[in-house]
Amino acid sequence: MAGINIIPLFVVIPLGAAFLISLFGKFIRRFADIAAVVTSLSLLVCSFRVMMFLQNTPGKLLIYKIGGWQPPFGICLVIDGLSMFILFIISLIGFFVTVYSLAYMEKYTDKSKFFTLFSLMICGMNGAAITGDLFNLFVFLEIASIASYALVAFGTGHEELEASFKYAIMGSVASCFIFMAIAFLYGFTSTLNMADMARTLSYKQGNSFVPFVGVLFLMGFGLKSALIPFHAWLPDAHSSAPAPVSAMLSGVLIKALGVYSLIRIFFNILGATQGFLSALMFLSVVSIIIGGILSLSQWNLKRLMAYSSIGQIGYILLGIGLGTPLGIFGALFHLLNHSVMKSLLFLTAGSIDYAGGGKDLRDMSGISKSMPFTAKVNLIASMAVSGIPPFSGFFSKLIIIVACIQKGYLGYGVCAVVGSILTLSAFMKVQKFAFFGERKDGAKNIKEAPWLMRFSMAFLALFCVIGGLMLLPSIRFFISDAVQVVVKGTSYSSIILEAISK
Amino acid sequence: MGLYFLCIILFCVGLYGVLRKRNIVKIIIGLVIMNYSISLFFVLLGYKFHGRAPIESQNQTIANMVDPLPQALVLTSIVISLAVMALLIAIAIRIYERYGTFDITKIKRLRG
Numbered sequence: 260m261a262g263i264n265i266i267p268l269f270v271v272i273p274l275g276a277a278f279l280i281s282l283f284g285k286f287i288r289r290f291a292d293i294a295a296v297v298t299s300l301s302l303l304v305c306s307f308r309v310m311m312f313l314q315n316t317p318g319k320l321l322i323y324k325i326g327g328w329q330p331p332f333g334i335c336l337v338i339d340g341l342s343m344f345i346l347f348i349i350s351l352i353g354f355f356v357t358v359y360s361l362a363y364m365e366k367y368t369d370k371s372k373f374f375t376l377f378s379l380m381i382c383g384m385n386g387a388a389i390t391g392d393l394f395n396l397f398v399f400l401e402i403a404s405i406a407s408y409a410l411v412a413f414g415t416g417h418e419e420l421e422a423s424f425k426y427a428i429m430g431s432v433a434s435c436f437i438f439m440a441i442a443f444l445y446g447f448t449s450t451l452n453m454a455d456m457a458r459t460l461s462y463k464q465g466n467s468f469v470p471f472v473g474v475l476f477l478m479g480f481g482l483k484s485a486l487i488p489f490h491a492w493l494p495d496a497h498s499s500a501p502a503p504v505s506a507m508l509s510g511v512l513i514k515a516l517g518v519y520s521l522i523r524i525f526f527n528i529l530g531a532t533q534g535f536l537s538a539l540m541f542l543s544v545v546s547i548i549i550g551g552i553l554s555l556s557q558w559n560l561k562r563l564m565a566y567s568s569i570g571q572i573g574y575i576l577l578g579i580g581l582g583t584p585l586g587i588f589g590a591l592f593h594l595l596n597h598s599v600m601k602s603l604l605f606l607t608a609g610s611i612d613y614a615g616g617g618k619d620l621r622d623m624s625g626i627s628k629s630m631p632f633t634a635k636v637n638l639i640a641s642m643a644v645s646g647i648p649p650f651s652g653f654f655s656k657l658i659i660i661v662a663c664i665q666k667g668y669l670g671y672g673v674c675a676v677v678g679s680i681l682t683l684s685a686f687m688k689v690q691k692f693a694f695f696g697e698r699k700d701g702a703k704n705i706k707e708a709p710w711l712m713r714f715s716m717a718f719l720a721l722f723c724v725i726g727g728l729m730l731l732p733s734i735r736f737f738i739s740d741a742v743q744v745v746v747k748g749t750s751y752s753s754i755i756l757e758a759i760s761k
Numbered sequence: 762m763g764l765y766f767l768c769i770i771l772f773c774v775g776l777y778g779v780l781r782k783r784n785i786v787k788i789i790i791g792l793v794i795m796n797y798s799i800s801l802f803f804v805l806l807g808y809k810f811h812g813r814a815p816i817e818s819q820n821q822t823i824a825n826m827v828d829p830l831p832q833a834l835v836l837t838s839i840v841i842s843l844a845v846m847a848l849l850i851a852i853a854i855r856i857y858e859r860y861g862t863f864d865i866t867k868i869k870r871l872r873g
Binding site: 394397398401405408409412415416417418420421422423424425427428431432434435438439442445446449451494495498499 | 772776779785788792795796799802803806828830831834837838841842844845848849852853855856859860868869870871
């Protein structure tokens with residue numbers, strides 16, 4: 260199939276799969292499992308195809324006009340380096356998490372509903388990554404958010420419901436702010452196409468309108484990506500949801516909806532001013548330190564990982580906030596690494612829970628004797644997330660810290676190092692209490708996770724080990740293309756408009 | 762101009778409900794008020810006094826046309842907020858089944 264026509268499939272395949280699974284999943288045994296795996300595998304294949312096609316396209320830009328309507332009047336789907344980067348992460352993590360949840364979700368009653376919501380969530384995130392229209396972005400954002408509210412409440416226990424309610428309320432308030440900002444922007448520029456909007460805004464500079472809209476967007480997307488003053492929903496939602504859902508939420512959702520949209524809107528539409536970048540850097544450094552300290556004081560395993568997620572999001576946004584090409588490169592590389600590492604960590608927490616090891620660190624001990632594979636994988640992911648040299652997390656953190664020092668923000672660099680040490684100590688705590696030590700009597704009958712769960716954990720762990728190879732010049736294009744898009748800033752608009760008019 | 766300020770006041774009423782009320786149902790109502798106020802604001806952006814519907818006819822030029830796009834967008838956003846509201850009410854019913862109360866100060870198993 261021609262390359263351009265693949266683009267809408269990223270939305271169509273998961274949406275269709277959600278429909279079919281909800282229709283037939285109840286009547287045909289195993290239908291939901293097969294459909295979910297086929298969906299996520301085909302999305303992975305599609306993203307590889309588009310990546311290859313994008314490499315051979317001049318300008319590295321693909322535009323699909325929905326219904327043949329000419330943008331800015333019609334809606335267009337745009338794939339550039341940054342969208343491709345996020346799409347690939349969504350497809351990769353989505354596939355492994357789907358395979359994992361085939362086995363994990365057996366203990367819940369209704370697997371077909373789970374896969375319906377899961378496909379909807381992937382549809383929303385894919386759509387948000389590829390759309391070139393601001394209102395469309397909002398719609399896809401809401402599709403993904405609503406599916407994730409429902410997924411957090413999937414167990415319908417006390418804690419799940421409480422976490423889901425809190426998450427839904429805060430997420431909806433964030434959506435209100437985003438919608439209000441879009442309304443203001445539409446009233447100001449009379450267009451919704453992102454490129455056209457950026458062009459119109461560049462004509463109309465010199466008033467206090469753009470900072471005002473920027474604050475509304477920062478509130479909305481900061482809440483979606485759990486920056487520190489807006490983080491309250493994240494630990495509850497991540498620790499109460501089923502393990503595959505927490506892996507998806509922490510690994511992909513907060514990045515696709517929060518960080519990606521933040522980058523796209525601030526760098527490519529509004530134009531990143533120094534004031535905004537300083538605010539972003541300050542918030543992210545606060546996130547790194549407070550997230551690290553809070554994660555150190557947790558006893559619930561998944562809650563500890565959730566707080567550590569807040570800290571790692573801080574690293575990503577610190578690199579983005581520096582605004583230099585090196586800083587953005589480090590940030591996007593850390594985004595990739597963190598989505599792999601943190602989903603792996605949540606999956607190992609899930610397999611401990613699945614085997615009957617519980618959630619509280621004080622109740623576990625000596626799990627490495629009964630679950631040697633999970634223990635090894637968890638050790639790899641912990642070392643990667645805390646930045647021990649040969650693993651992937653080390654390189655991205657190093658690049659971010661070097662970029663900090665290059666730009667002259669020595670204090671922020673020191674904070675990043677301190678945050679890394681805090682993460683390391685938090686995960687050493689996990690190793691000590693959960694995996695080492697004497698095996699307790701109740702833990703005698705804990706068994707290793709089933710092979711489907713081990714399969715996806717093994718592949719994610721492999722990436723943690725060899726992830727540093729992404730820096731090799733021959734495959735670095737994957738990240739540096741995305742960096743190019745961010746660095747170009749508001750000239751994005753003229754590039755897109757030129758490509759549209761062809 | 763005054764109409765826009767009324768929208769913002771309505772938004773603040775909704776935000777007050779979300780932030781200050783203890784009853785889950787009242788929080789949901791506050792959220793819905795917030796959504797309504799923004800929809801109203803968006804529709805007002807496209808509205809013109811003494812404007813008319815943007816329907817072209819053959820031998821007629823329309824001078825004062827209402828912008829139809831915000832209405833389409835607001836319809837979409839109303840559907841979205843309806844979905845959120847339905848989900849929130851379903852969760853609220855389940856919470857009442859589990860905890861036996863709508864008071865959020867008594868629903869606090871998660872902390873730390």
